[in-house]
Amino acid sequence: MMTIKAVLFDLDQTLLDRTTSLKKFLNWQINFYQLVDSDLKNDFIQRFLVLDANGSVWKDRVYAQLIEEFQIMHHSTEILLQSYIQDFNKFCTPFDGVKTTIEALYENGYKLGLISNGKSPFQEHNFYALGLKQYFSSIIVSEAVGLRKPDPRIFHLACEQLKIYPQDAIFVGDNWEADIQGARSSGLQALYFQGGELQHQPQATEKNIINNFSDVLKVIQTLRSQQLESDED
Known part of the structure; x- marks a missing residue:
């Protein structure tokens, strides 16, 4: 399942x-x-x-x-x-709703991970400044591991660290090529966050798009319920 x-x-x-x-x-x-x-x-x-x-x-x-x-x-x-x-x-300033959403995901039993393209330890320090480290079981920065999104290997490395299969994970990101297409080609699901500057104009048929970070949990729970219903049919 x-x-x-x-x-x-x-x-x-x-x-x-x-x-x-x-x-x-x-x-x-x-x-x-x-x-x-x-x-x-x-x-x-x-x-x-x-x-x-x-x-x-x-x-x-x-x-x-x-x-x-x-x-x-x-x-x-x-x-x-x-x-x-x-x-x-x-x-470093998070988007509105980030802290409460991360806390809610953690409390609901989801494993959490970070994959960031960038320099190390610069990106780690920026992440730590948000005060979210205690909720994350995997933190990966591209320079530290020699891999960059959209390379499937960096997504698979995160899944290995979280001890889950790629198909049981969803990636949330703002970059269409590196984050969304990269995750999907690696076997993960993807949620396209457009809270910042729009980098890609998705087609009208594109699903799983959010503009408010507070919608992350709601969308994920909806997708999870749909998957459970589909598996029961």
Whole structure:
């Protein structure tokens, strides 16, 4: 009998509201290091977001470009990058409903796991800052294991750590290719979270889409009930 026993999550723009967190961090960093005048602060932040490309560009390149464009002479790329690595986690902010949903899933007996593409231990520290570690039995960051979503091996590794079959797990993420297609091609079910910036416009027939994190438990329970009913027929 196939049923949902475990829920795995992406980190950035799924559990972590990365855009909000990044804006908070940059506001602090600009003030602390006196990077630009106050009238240029918003321009600096918006340009950072563009260069960052939703986290796909590492920050050494981002800062090097910003230093050139804003003619910052008193701080180097290395200093600002080190600040990003050390201080970003202090500003990590979850999406609304994340903590209560994770607690509810845990209390309802679901095993929980994290799979994040990114650098280690940077991503682990960002996750720990959310205060959810005690609920998770598997925490995987791509750099630490040498695998990246959508590679099926990283999904299967998480399932092995949780001691469940892939078909008994559902993955919640915001990236259509890495998270949703990656999970499905690995034998997991998938729930597409669009709480952040829309990266893919699904077809009208696409199911399992949520815009509010608080809907995660409700959708999973509905899917589980449908599976149980189907197995009984």
